[in-house]
Amino acid sequence: xxxISINVGEIQFGYAKRYFEEFIDARPKFxxxxxxxxxxxxxxxxxxxxxxxxxxxxxxxxVNIFYAVKANDHIDILRALSDLGAGFEVASxxxxxxxxxxxxxxxxxxxxxxxxxxxxxxxxxxxxxxxxAVDSFSEVDKIARVAPRARxxxxxxxxNEGSEWPLSKxxxxxxxxxLDILEYAKDRGLIPIGxxxxxxxxCNNLRNWFxxxxxxxxxxxxxxxxxxxxxxxxxxxxxxxxxxxxxLRIEDVAYYVKGLLRKYxxxxxxxxxxxxxxxxxxxxxxxxxxxxxKAKRDDENWLYIDTGVFNGLAEALGGIRYPTYxxxxxxxxxxxxxxxxxxxxxxxxxxxxLPEPEVGDRLFLLSTGAYTTVYGANFNGFPPPRVIxx
Ligand SMILES: *Cc1c(COP(=O)(O)O)cnc(C)c1O
Numbered sequence: 001x002x003x004i005s006i007n008v009g010e011i012q013f014g015y016a017k018r019y020f021e022e023f024i025d026a027r028p029k030f031x032x033x034x035x036x037x038x039x040x041x042x043x044x045x046x047x048x049x050x051x052x053x054x055x056x057x058x059x060x061x062x063v064n065i066f067y068a069v070k071a072n073d074h075i076d077i078l079r080a081l082s083d084l085g086a087g088f089e090v091a092s093x094x095x096x097x098x099x100x101x102x103x104x105x106x107x108x109x110x111x112x113x114x115x116x117x118x119x120x121x122x123x124x125x126x127x128x129x130x131x132x133a134v135d136s137f138s139e140v141d142k143i144a145r146v147a148p149r150a151r152x153x154x155x156x157x158x159x160n161e162g163s164e165w166p167l168s169k170x171x172x173x174x175x176x177x178x179l180d181i182l183e184y185a186k187d188r189g190l191i192p193i194g195x196x197x198x199x200x201x202x203c204n205n206l207r208n209w210f211x212x213x214x215x216x217x218x219x220x221x222x223x224x225x226x227x228x229x230x231x232x233x234x235x236x237x238x239x240x241x242x243x244x245x246x247x248l249r250i251e252d253v254a255y256y257v258k259g260l261l262r263k264y265x266x267x268x269x270x271x272x273x274x275x276x277x278x279x280x281x282x283x284x285x286x287x288x289x290x291x292x293x294k295a296k297r298d299d300e301n302w303l304y305i306d307t308g309v310f311n312g313l314a315e316a317l318g319g320i321r322y323p324t325y326x327x328x329x330x331x332x333x334x335x336x337x338x339x340x341x342x343x344x345x346x347x348x349x350x351x352x353x354l355p356e357p358e359v360g361d362r363l364f365l366l367s368t369g370a371y372t373t374v375y376g377a378n379f380n381g382f383p384p385p386r387v388i389x390x
Contacts, residue, residue, distance in 0.1 A: 003111050004023070004208050005277075008198070008353070009332040009333075009334065009353030010332065010353075012244070012352075012353045013325075013332055013354060013355075015244070015323060015355045016325040016366065017077070017325055019242070019325070019366050020322050020323070020325040020364055020366060022287055023286060023366060027045055027048070028271070029045075029390055030043060030045070030286065030390075033390075034286070034288055034362070034364065035362065037388065038386070039256075039288050039289050039290040039306055039362065039385075039386050040091045040287060040288065040289045040290070040305075040306050040307040040311075040312070040385035040386075041123065041287070041288050041386050041387070042285050042286070042287045042288075042312070042368060042369075042372060042373050042385045042386070042387045042388070043285065043286045043287075043288065043388050043389075043390065044074065044076070044281070044284055044359075044369055044387060044388070044389040044390070045284045045285075045286075045390070046076060046077070046080045046284075046389050046390065048283075048284035048385045049077055049080055049081065049280060049281055049284045049369075050080050050081070050084060052188065052279065052280045052281070052284065053065065053067070053081055053084055053086055053280055054084065055250050055251070056239075056250050056254070056274070056276060056279070056280070059251045059254035060257070060258070060272075060274065061252055061363055062255045062268070062272055063235070063272040063273065063274050064087055064110075064271060064272065064273050064274075064275060065086055065087060065273075065274055065275075065276065066086070066087035066088055066089040066108075066110050066112075066274070066275045067081050067087070067088050067089065067276065067277065067280055068089045068237050068275045068276065068277030069088055069089060069090050069091075069095045069098070069099065069277075070095065070277060070371075070374060071093060071237075071278050071280070071281050071282070071369075071370040071371055071374070072200045072275025072277075072281045072285075072369060072370055072371075072372075072374055073095060073098060073299075073374055074387050074389055075098060075101075075102075076389035077281060078098060078099060078102055078178040079102055080316075080389075081280070082099070082102045082103075082104050086108075087104075087108040087109065087110065087273075088104060088108060088109050088110075089109075089110055089111065089112050089275040089277075090109060090110075090111055090124075090129075091111060091112075091113035091116065091120075092117070093117075093119065093120045093123050093124075093229060096109065096120070096124055096127070096129065098121065100127060105128075106127055106128030106129045106130070107128070107130075109129045110129070110131040110132075110133075110273070110275075111124060111129065111131070111132050111133065112133040112153075112155070112196055112233075112234065112236070112275060113133065114133045114134055114135035114136065114139060114155045114171045114172070115135075115136070115139060115171075116132065116139070116142070118142055118145075118146060121142060121143055121146050121147050121150075122146040122147070124147075125146060125147035125150060130147075130150050130151050131150070131151045131152075131153065131193070131226050131232075132147070132150055132151070132152055132153075133153055133154070133155050133196050133234075134152045134153070134154055134155070134181060134185065135153070135154060135155040135156075135171055135172055135173050135178075135181065136173075136181070137184055138183060139180060140184055140185045140188055140190065140254035141188070143185075143187040143190060144185075144189060144190055144276075144332075147190075147348070148189055148190075149189070149190070149191065150188050150190055150191070151190070151191045151192075151193040152185045152192055152193065152232070153192075153193055153194040153195050153196050153232055153234055154173070154178040154181050154182050154185075154192070154194075154195050154196070154219075154221060155171050155173070155177050155178075155195070155196045155197065155198075156172050156173060156174070156195055156196075156197050156212075156215055156216065157171075157172035157173060157174060157360060158172070158177060158197045158198070158199055158211055158212035158215060159207075159208055159211055160198075160199065160200030160203070162207065164167070170263035171198070172197065172198075175215055175218050175219045175222065176222075178195060178219050178389055179219060179222050179223055179226060179272070181230075181232075182223060182228055183226060183228065184284045185227065192223075192230070192268070193230065194230045194231055194232030194233055194234060194271075195216055195219055195220070195230065195232075195233065195234065196235075196236055196273075197212045197215070197216065197234075197235065197236050198236035198237060198238060199212055199236060199238040200238055201237060201238055201277075202238070202240045202241070202243075202247075202278060202320070203238035203239070203240055203248075203370075204247055204248055205238050206248070206252075206253070206256050209235075209238075209240070209251055209253065209256060209257055209260060210256075210260060210272055212235070213235075213257070213260040213261065213264050213265075214260075214264055215260060216233055216264070217241055217264035217265060220233070220265070220269075230269070231269060231271055232269060232271045232272075232273060233265070233269040233271070233272050233273070234273040234274070234275065235257065235272070235273065235274045235275075236274070236275055237274070237275045237276050237277050237278065237279070238253075238276075238279075239253050239274075239278065239279025239280075240278065240279065240282075241278055241279060241282035241283040241367055241369075241370070242283055242367060243320060243321055243322060243323065243367050244323055245319045247387055250276075250279060251303050265359050270274060276285055277370060277371075278370040278371065280370075281369040281370045282367055282370035282371075283366070283367045283369060284369045285367070285368045285369025285370070285372065286364060286365070286366060286368065287307070287312070287364070287365040287368040287372065288320070288362055288363075288364060288365075289305040289306055289307055289362070289363050289365060289385075290305065290306045290360060290361070290362055290377070291303055291304070291305060291357045291358065291361045291362075291363060292304045292305060292306050292340065292359065293359060294359065300336050301333055301334060301335050301336065302335070302336050302337075302338055303335045303336070303337050303338065303352075303354075303357060304337075304338045304339070304340065304390060305338070305339065305340065305348070305363060306340050306382075307339065307340055307376075307382065307384070308339020308340045308341050308343075308346040308348065308379075308382070309336075309339050309345065309346050309347070309348060309378035310339070310341055310343065310346060310376070310377050310380070310382075311339070311341075311376045311377065311378075311379065311382050311383065311384045311385065312368075312372045312373045312375060312376035312385050313339065313342065313348050313365075313368075313385045314371070314372075314375040314376075315371050315372070315375070316347075316349060317345070318346045320371075322348075322349070322351055322365040322366060322367055323365070323366040323367060323370055324337070324349070324352055324354065324363055324364070324365055324366075325355050325363070325366070325376065326354045326355060326360060326361060326362070326363055326364070327362070327364075328354075328355040328356075328357065328361070329355060330355035330356060331355065331356070332353045332354065333353070333354065333355070333356060334351055334352070334353055335352045335353070335354055336349070336350045336351075336352070337349045337350075337352055337363075340380070340382050341379055341380040341382060342380060343379070343380070372385075373387050386390060
């Protein structure tokens, strides 16, 4: 037994080490900072973010990309993407204001959250954002009230199996209800333009795309028969990034999706859209944290760091595991990593293999670019990690 667990540790730590070294070697501008910045800090590689967007464009030239702002709304990230001509997917007035502060044209902004605050719809429409997702009759009513000529696209449910951050139960309707909603929107004076789905965030299961696109084609066809000609197929987010394992890459998803589109949409939709968030920023962030303390509790070795699940590592609660590296050699031990707060839920990971750290040592958490600092609260008086984009 012992031997097996040592091997697991070596594989795990070896993977984190290789990932860290590759990441740093490709980013000389990070060399000095990682040992000097105050902790906790999230470092974001803006060139890397841009490269991801360019890859997405390259592999899906016919798809308009709307970056999902919620993944990381740092203004430098938004600026870098807007400089490249990206569109943005926003859900709140604050996100929209940030995007508008960069002089992004409102036609480049969509809102795909199917249930939106009324004042946000009102504000968005007033600045020229015209495209909103819906998945209920009541949302159609809301939009018709404050955004009378808005274009709406309906969210359908698709399976989220194999996504590490499933979203399917909260939003979306079946294909038949979707058509009813589109017809209802038309009756209310809105312009039904298309449909959307989300295969689940961190989706490593290509089958979800298969079912999603097949179902989309079905709705597309049904709508046509009812005299509603749809124009926009929005394929949501879901492009994964590597965490403790390699993941599908943008090009893998792109080639698979393009194949599906050829089969199920022999006449291509007028506009194809995607809204990647994690896939653009997730693996372009490195979080530098410090070890605050160590303890042995029963058989477990505990290690406490200076941020936690309430300050930026919330996804750890849902099972996301960040590759974690410590610049040391030596025998590997198994650790539980606890967060900075006094809350007993504030545990970031178990079964983490690291050489023995000392208080004050730095840990490097890879793939922390998406859904980290944006989730961070000031719980217990600990602010989210500062963010440095370079
Ligand atoms: C969160 C979200 C996205 C982005 O999802 P990722 O998995 O990060 O790519 C896209 N569209 C909508 C509507 C979302 O809510």
